[in-house]
Amino acid sequence: MLTPGFATLNGADSRAVLxxxxxxxxxxxxxxxxxxxxxxxxxxxxxxxVQQQLRQDSHVRVELQDISDSDELVDRLGTRIPVLAHPDGRELGWPFSAADISAFLYG
Structure with missing residues (x-):
């Protein structure tokens, strides 16, 4: 017997396939x-x-990347580190504060 308000699918109660x-x-x-x-x-x-700011939200993760593993990264970032990079390509270079980090991560 079908429960009122539930349709059938191939002759079976639709709740069985949800x-x-x-x-x-x-x-x-x-x-x-x-x-x-x-x-x-x-x-x-x-x-x-950065770690202090991450405690506030579990939907943000930061991976550490050592630039010495890549000549390209050394050439591009060597005089600017530390640099926090957003997945959309934006970068936050040193110096930055906790407020700057929070705005960059969540703003």
Missing amino acids: RKPTIDYERLVTTFKLYGTSACHLCEVAEML
Whole structure:
């Protein structure tokens, strides 16, 4: 017997075919990159500031990228590190404050 308000699909109660939607949480996360080097004191300060801002939101992730692994990155960013890069191509170069980071990540 069918419940009023439910249609049939191939002769079966439609509730039998309803499924929970699959959510790809990776697509909901925005991934930024923080460029620097392991020997850069300012990069350590920037990493600490960024991590403090990330505690506020779980939909933002920052990956650390050591520019010394790439000649192209050294040429492009070597005198500007630390640099926080948005996936849309915008960059926030040092010096920056916690407020600057928050506006860049969430603004």
